[in-house]
Amino acid sequence: MNLLAAETEILAPLASGWFLDNAWLIPVVPAIAFALIILIGKRLPMKGSELGVASMLASLVLSAGAAYQWIQRVNSATEEQFVEPVIKSWSWWRSGGFDFGIGQHIDGLSVVVLFVVAFISTLVQIYSLEYLRGDRRYTHFFAALTLFSGGMLAMVLADNMILFLLGWEIMGLCSFMLIGHWWEEDANSRAALKAFFTVRTGDVGLLVGISMLYFAANDWTQENLGLSGFSIRGISAWALSGEPNSTVIMVAAIALFIASIGKSGQFPLHTWLPDAMAGPTPVSSLLHSSTMVVAGVFLVARLYPVFFVGLDILGSGGNLIMFIGAITIVISAALAFVQNDIKRVLAYSTVSQLGYMMLGLGAGAWLPAVFHIFTHAFFKACLFLGAGSISHSASHHSFDMKSDMGGLRKVMPITFTTWIISTLALCGVFPFSGFFSKDEIIDNVGNNGYNTFMIIGLVGAFMTAAYMTRATYLTFFGEPRGASAGHSSHESHDAHASHGPHESGLLITAPLMILSVLALGSGLLNATPFGESWERMKLWVEPRAVEVVDSTYPGGPGESLFIDVPSAEDSHSKSVCGTATPEKGVCYAPQLEHAKFKWSKAMLSMVIVFLGMAMSWILSMLLFTKRDARLVGLTQRIKILGVGHNFLVNKYYLDDLYEKVIVRSVAYPISRAAYWFNQNILDGILHSISSLTRKLSGWVYQNIDKRVVDGTVNNSATFTKSVGTAAQPTQSGKVGQYGALLFSAAAVAALVLVIINT
């Protein structure tokens, strides 16, 4: 072993550290905090919220440490070396030959997402301190919020699919609790149920996918890597080994992708996401920026080799992921135009941005998609928290832009500034963070030869700019309306009414400011326009597509795979990963191309974005402020526009399709058929049997009953009576006495058993 290592200089030992080795603590801390909040939270001075905030801060510190040490680890590796993830695994339970593990798998992807989740969760919890002050279920809210983050963190660092599933489902449960936090209102509990069931629909796919992968991959992974078929590392290597049957891996990838569709709100299961706005705003912010919805994208990014091989990513003509992503971008962006609720605009915008991530992953732009998760988390969290700040301090808890907002830029300068920065980031304006990630996705989609999809991406960018400008205009510009103008319908009992709209307190604005700084600057971590040296994210996060020959893995028993050591020339040649069968070792990531950044392409998308903003601005001004006669009521006057508007307002009738058509068509005929069967067939049989029985019983009564039975019965009754009198003392009604009898009988029986057996 030492000899081999000496011969191959490239296998330098990688740096590691305490934070990397103990990264599994990151989700454990919130989990413990959750239990503590539930148990003793109500008795603490801050009702348990301090535990939540403290645990998230601890997770943040741990994940920041892990991120720092991961960067050191990458730096300690050579250019061409595969940076081994830090894997630790323990056996959780064994049953019938299955070994279910629990452990951590820390690589660039997990480190990024861990950091983002911990960071956003911390800020959201701090924000909630103020936002939910005096809430009915303050303690429970913090408990659920903490567990929610813990679930996401556990899922992100899972080393196997079982733990992944566990985190995934914890999040599903917590999202249900949090969306339905104010369940007294019927709409809220309906929204929570809808979210839960829609996501569960997709989850079936996850279960199917995991089991398929296990049974397909287990033999190979056990033999070659000594890993279980649940292990993410094993599955990745197996998928790229050229071993898997193409149908099996395709079906498994589709099943997993269905789970992603449900979780990440992709078309056609996106309908739950906008309704999830029923929850408190911090929940929307957390749910839509870093946790929950990102989980689906993360699943695809995590098991990328499976999708890469199974769905033929980089093949000509596109694939399922791209189609779903592209459809989602456009349809949800269109929906954002007809919403009056500011949070719903943001919700559809999230759906649309998730579409970008999916499109990127489907088109082989892995890194830009992951980078978009990173940047999107900051600006979307900022936008949601901004919307919450408005409703908290200016519009009397209303989210209606048309009736309760407008002209708020003067009274809420901080919220306004952070909102504008995040909006520009979301639209992808240079040099805000969204530009570096979104434009990179569009650019790479085009670079990999999918021109149609690139055009869809650009159309989406145009629409994003337009609907965000509309929302900004309605909220911050024009004349104040409704509650924000000071005349509220429920003035008498509302404390805010006395001093009108104002800026929110520091606990709310501080997270906004921090997030807006990141919305502005986080793009610089992978600023492709400035040259290779700025592409930090690519260096740190993207797994290197090299064949790994010496597969010594930390943790887990088994034998190492010793195959020829590659010569220096081999390691510098183009990687075969993802394109051909690796012969010398195993691959953990497919070889992907990166587009060369060109200002000409970026300028094109910039122009499109500015065009969208300008058009939307002019239209909004004419329509909402000047009330231009040519525009007002346009949808009523021109029929075709009215039809289109209705179509959008009713969300493409997808909700109606699901509830009225699918649920009814399945549930109603079954119940009707059951009723008919009950009425006609079962009743008929019963009637004929009963009339037959009556005739028979008449004869029996006369001949048998009166003579034979009655005699016996009378005799036995006398007998029973005497026995009963004898046994009466035992029936005392004293439970203890019954117990004593029972156990002594059991003891006697046991004694008999022992005697018989010996």
Added chain:
Amino acid sequence: MFVNQFLFLAAVLFCIGVYGVIARKNAVLMLMSIELILNSVNINFLTFAMRNGSTDGHTFALYIIAVAAAEVGVGLGLVLLVYRNKKTISVDDLSEMRG
């Protein structure tokens, strides 16, 4: 293997449980004693599963835990209702028999 010790522990727990069921008047304490009995059985199952190197005992233990949880749920529900109606949870006061 320390099979004997485990079995002894289980037997002791079982006896304590039986004593509790027989001697206690408080319904909640009786429920707790029943839990003790069930868990002493669990220990037996696990001990023999360990000795025989099979997982059957584990399976049974899991089932018992689940059933015990359900049983306690129903039992406590009954105790609550009894308390509401009779203002007592002493099982001896509940008897309406005249024997």
